[in-house]
Amino acid sequence: MRLNRRSFCGSLVGGVLTAKAARADEAIIVTDMAGRTVRLPAPPKRIVLLEARDIVSMALLHPDPAALVVGWAATDRIDSKLLQERFTQGRDIALVGKQSPDTISIEGLASLSPDLVVANFYMAPHGSDDLLVTRLESFGIPVVFSDTSSNTVAGETLDDDPVANIIGHMQMWGAVLGVADRVRDYAGFFETQMQRVQRCVAxxxxxxxxxxxxxxxxxxxxxxxxxxxxxxxxxxxxxxxxxxxxxxxxxxxxxxxxxxxxxxxxxxxxxxxxxxxxxxxxxxxxxxxxxxxxxxxxxxxxxxxxxxxxxxxxxxxxxxxxxxxxxxxxxxxxxxxxxxxxxxxxxxxxxxxxxxxxxxxxxxxxxxxxxxxxx
CATH class of the missing domain: 3.40.50.1980 (Nitrogenase molybdenum iron protein domain)
Structure with a gap:
């Protein structure tokens, strides 16, 4: 479904109510940004981020996101050494790759025993059909996509308006982390700020x-x-x-x-x-x-x-x-x-x-x- 500016603001708060927190032993269903429905046997505790800057999104919803992250790639794209150090809080997170998909070792990644890998279309450009994704899933490791932005037609986002996609991005993380209330709070805040801008540029x-x-x-x-x-x-x-x-x-x-x-x-x-x-x-x-x-x-x-x-x-x-x-x-x-x-x-x-x-x-x-x- 394509969202315009008006429907985006109207759906922000309502949409997040569909997510609910899961018990430690309860399976959760995540709809990712590629529109895929992914079942996680339990709330993840060992996450690998193929895009390290996703830790910032996590930090808006979780007080200590690094406690859940065992590996990551493309740390340079956080674009702040200070921020990287503060979010990791001294933890040693394994580097599984650099800034391009050809630097990722699938075997090295799998050796971390992750219970979730979070990808995007930059690091896994073929989406569900990407070799990285299919290999990980063959190992029993679920993969979700937090972003589908790409400079190719094949990697085109489901909705080409990134503002409309923010709700999906936050819902995805809210489902993964089991924090629907936090998503709802941020969505309401975001809506209020967007409406102020829309009024002044109208x-x-x-x-x-x-x-x-x-x-x-x-x-x-x-x-x-x-x-x-x-x-x-x-x-x-x-x-x-x-x-x-x-x-x-x-x-x-x-x-x-x-x-x-x-x-x-x-x-x-x-x-x-x-x-x-x-x-x-x-x-x-x-x-x-x-x-x-x-x-x-x-x-x-x-x-x-x-x-x-x-x-x-x-x-x-x-x-x-x-x-x-x-x-x-x-x-x-x-x-x-x-x-x-x-x-x-x-x-x-x-x-x-x-x-x-x-x-x-x-x-x-x-x-x-x-x-x-x-x-």
């Missing part, structure tokens, strides 16, 4: 924006695609660069960027490779993040961009896009940056503070965003 002209998914001083120009990042931008009253046709990301020629007028430039950064990317993320010095933004706009031709000339240059931590339940922070930020007069009352810092106070036992420290011209 009727506003959309603002063309260059949203860059990989901002480095050495390379250009990796534009956000029309789905995932681009769809989140639409919820903030923006629109992607014309000419972008790929769903997740697309390499553009500098000439195309220079010939495409846009009002706002949003770069992405983080803790990984922060010497060439803007150092924006949990616990990082905002001055360093600002310096990183200044470096990327010194790339050839960027002084000719209207967004740069007008000083409408901003940067975000990648986790605001890559971790679904944190998407609300990106949407609020983009709404303020694209529509500063209409959305002046939106306060992403207050939203982050509420997320920390209500949902996270290990807070995510800001700033998670930087602007060259502070308001």
């Amino acid at each position: 009727g506003a002209p959309t603002v063309t924006t260059y949203l860059e998914i990989q901002s480095t001083a050495e390379d250009c120009c990796w534009a956000a695609g029309n789905k995932v990042w681009g769809s989140l931008l639409e919820h903030a009253g923006g629109k992607n660069l014309p000419g972008v046709t790929e769903p997740w990301f697309q390499k553009l020629q500098l000439e195309h960027l220079l010939s495409t007028p846009h009002a706002v430039y949003i770069a992405s950064g983080g803790g990984w490779a922060s010497d060439i990317r803007p150092a924006i993320g949990p616990g990082l010095d905002p001055a360093k993040g600002r310096e990183g933004l200044e470096r990327v706009i010194r790339r050839t031709g960027f002084d000719l961009l209207p967004s740069v000339r007008d000083g409408r240059v901003h940067g975000i931590w990648t986790g605001l896009i890559s971790v679904p339940p944190l998407n609300i922070l990106f949407i609020e930020l983009a709404a303020k940056w694209l529509h500063p007069d209409r959305c002046a009352e939106i306060d992403p810092a207050a939203t982050l503070a509420e997320i920390n106070a209500r949902f996270l036992s290990t807070p995510i420290e800001g700033p998670l965003w930087v602007s060259l011209q502070e308001a």
Whole structure:
């Protein structure tokens, strides 16, 4: 079923009531983000994450998610060494792979005796038919998909609106962890924040924006695609660069960027490779993040961009896009940056503070965003 903005908000709270907590010896049924129904003999206690950043979603629902995680892959994509250390709380979690599916050892993974493996379409691109999935299931290890985002048609999400998919993502984790009440609380909070943004951007002209998914001083120009990042931008009253046709990301020629007028430039950064990317993320010095933004706009031709000339240059931590339940922070930020007069009352810092106070036992420290011209 496809959800639009209105049906998404209307279904958030009601949908989560279908999940219920399971007893320690009771089988649970999980509907994953690929639409698969997976039976778990009991609530899992030994989980392997093929996408390590899923631990952030877990942390919004569980006080100590690392206690359940015995292995993970792609730890660099958490994009914050500080956050990784704080969520693990000193535990030694086995590394089962790096940032691509060809680095995963199926035998090594199976040797951890997991009772659940959580995958996505990036690490298991063929979904249910992926060799990794079929081998694990032949060993009696259940697999669920927490995300189906992909830059290929075959890996297209069931619903191309990531905001609509957030409810499914949280429901899935709520079922796995047996915390329907926590999902309900977060869903209500998310709905309230989304409605505020929708009110302030309603009727506003959309603002063309260059949203860059990989901002480095050495390379250009990796534009956000029309789905995932681009769809989140639409919820903030923006629109992607014309000419972008790929769903997740697309390499553009500098000439195309220079010939495409846009009002706002949003770069992405983080803790990984922060010497060439803007150092924006949990616990990082905002001055360093600002310096990183200044470096990327010194790339050839960027002084000719209207967004740069007008000083409408901003940067975000990648986790605001890559971790679904944190998407609300990106949407609020983009709404303020694209529509500063209409959305002046939106306060992403207050939203982050509420997320920390209500949902996270290990807070995510800001700033998670930087602007060259502070308001």
